Amino acid sequence: MALEFRAVTKVFPTNAGTPLTAVSGVSFRVDEGEFVSVVGPSGCGKSTILSMTAGLYQPSEGEVLVSGTRVDGPNAHVGFMLQKDLLLPWRTIISNIEFGLESRGVPRAERRARAIAELRHCHLDGFETQYPYQLSGGMRQRAALARTLAIDPEIILLDEPFSALDAQTKLLLQNSFAKTIAEAGKTTLLITHDLAEAVLMSDRILVLSERPGTIIAEIKVDLPHRNEPIKRRVLPEVSDYAAQLFKHLKLEEKAA
Template identity: 50%
Template sequence: MNAPAPTLARETNAAPVVLRAENIGVTFHGNGKPVEAIRKVDFELHQGETLAIVGPSGCGKSTLFNAIAGLLRPTSGHVDVGGVRVGDAAGHVGYMLQKDLLLPWRTVLDNVMLGLEIRKVPKPRAREIALELIKTYGLAGFEHTKPAALSGGMRQRVAIMRTLAFDPEVVLLDEPFSALDFQTRLLMQADVSRIIAERGKSAILVTHDIGEAIAMANRVLVLSARPATVRALHVVNLPREGRDPAALRTDPLFQEYFAKIWADLEKPAGVA
């Protein structure tokens, strides 16, 4: 029986929409000519799914990430999280960046508790939440260890626990594994996907790695070169349960997705 062909249309999804980006445009005004980074980008994120965003180098992926996270006000359009404009949705979005940004003078436990402390969660409750995450996700025994004594993968695991500790509706992942070696990156892709699924979270992954996008996401949004517009949307028809990022790379359907997304990225500017 032949495998189903990769889907390029918008997926029919009965799950509620937890994040909606409408008509997002970003133009930077400096001393010279205005630079349009993003033009009329629209997409939705459904409850429990992971949406990956890929695009050519320099296309504006990080700018779009900052707009989604509420770190940058778009020139046009808006982002809603749970029906609330993202700028007013404090605590609804958590993000994990390229660097783990763990505080070196704090222990694993204290780093996981950081977001809870900022949100004024009582210390006994914050400690309880952090210890449960540390135990559940394989760092029991390292509670009082400083980041310098951890491997890169362990540090990233602490970072995702810190992000999940305050229970955000949406998790944003900005190239979170780019600093890791290839083997550790594959392990962390599986690890973080599993953790997000177990917590019932919705996530947006911004990445330059096509394989990573296919391995982790339900859908892959492809951006054009700058100014970034939506070039294609691929629905990833691969089993979600127990996805093995290493084994997937030998799956013919994985290779079909890779080839089609690569072709989208290689299209010249102005070609649909």
């Protein structure tokens, strides 16, 4: 399932009375099964793009389409992972993974079977009856991914899901996520401030300007091992791509 933005602008009202334009004239496409990252300065509208994809905001101008159909509200085809895992502390891990299915009225036996399958897929076997406080940060994020995958979305939105983790846990989790998403064939859009992370995980990278965010560069990452960031990480070209991204962002900073 593909995702497309066509000349999208989003304007928010403010208490001061002067409207704030978050993004302006944004157009791009993410093909089925493709992994695309979006980088840019803080406040440039990256998270606004995810929210419009999920149908939480409507564009002020232009349109967002999923498989050719305009997104006019919350979209059942989209799974959204935020920086925080947002696991419910009073529910066990398996009950947390079932939550989205439960909300959709999926029968108990079916949702339990799907939750167990995703637990195994995300390497959380044996932690079904644990509570979130009993898991490490990395395990909690894997549980959040399992919860997202359990509803079987066609498109996965990732809003800096690794930003709060230490370097070692981050790399291991990037590898786990990349493999899981690739095996499931999911179309993925990642928001990140980590330029190396964008290179390690992506097929393409979109660079946004300062607010109002516009696309100032689109970079195809022509490297192997997209589904294994640990293997991609040792390639010397990775630093060249990161330097290219940094150059775009610094040039934009000077222009601003």
